[in-house]
Amino acid sequence: MFLAYILSTIRDHLRYRQSIRELTKLSDRDLEDVGISRHEIDTIASNARA
Template sequence: MLIAYIVSRIRSHLRYRQSIRELTKLTDRDLEDVGISRHEIDLIVSNARF
């Protein structure tokens, strides 16, 4: 059970990091089109459910 929990947490963190990478690659204009600003990326990804 502990191993499954650890694997789950690792996968969640990897998805979090991937989301951060993808959003930071977008231009400010692209981010504006989806309704977020660059300084909100971490907050939005942190609040996302993975």
């Protein structure tokens, strides 16, 4: 049970980091095209964890 929790937490963190990595690669214009601004990246990546 505890191991499953640890693995889930690690997967969530990896998903968060991957989202940050992908979104920061986009230009401001590309981000604008999808309807987000650069300062929202952390919030969006945090929501990807759930």
